[in-house]
Amino acid sequence: EAQVTQNPRYLITVTGKKLTVTCSQNMNHEYMSWYRQDPGLGLRQIYYSMNVEVTDKGDVPEGYKVSRKEKRNFPLILESPSPNQTSLYFCASSHTGLVRDTEAFFGQGTRLTVV
């Protein structure tokens, strides 16, 4: 089954404790993105990757890091989480990031709480 898998689904952590949210897709997609979803703000892009070893900042990159060492995996790293990073996070992938009409496939989300 074609899917985007995120782990964990739920995470509660303390301020300053480094964490990683994993994302894996099995569709051989080139383009992957991370979004955060906050009430009243919709989804905002954090980082994206056009292909292996090619990553770039989205709209809200502060406090986050990503890497793309393999095509299927695109982990999101919070080196020193803060309470304002409490949010619902989604990973998405699509066949290519070079055209506008490509459909994005989303993971089930990771609900992160930073206390």
Add this chain to the structure above:
Amino acid sequence: AQSVTQLDSQVPVFEEAPVELRCNYSSSVSVYLFWYVQYPNQGLQLLLKYLSGSTLVKGINGFEAEFNKSQTSFHLRKPSVHISDTAEYFCAVSLILQGAQKLVFGQGTRLTINP
């Protein structure tokens, strides 16, 4: 700058009633428009998209949307809703920025179906 506005944050309707979820966009270039649906505790999935051609677009689960260039709108409609349509709905415009596809999402509309 391109933006998407969903005029209603919440829409309650009775089962079997018609529904319209409103979406307006601002863009200085030709637009590609999407509606995504997020069922409870799930990721987003594509409902329908407008790329070009007929302004009436049909999607999954009986939904349709009409692209209106003069009113810069892309409202989503369903003639008769079911309990299973309870979800959050996101309108998005697809762009190419700095050589990469970018989805700009609206704030979301939470559709609640009452029996």
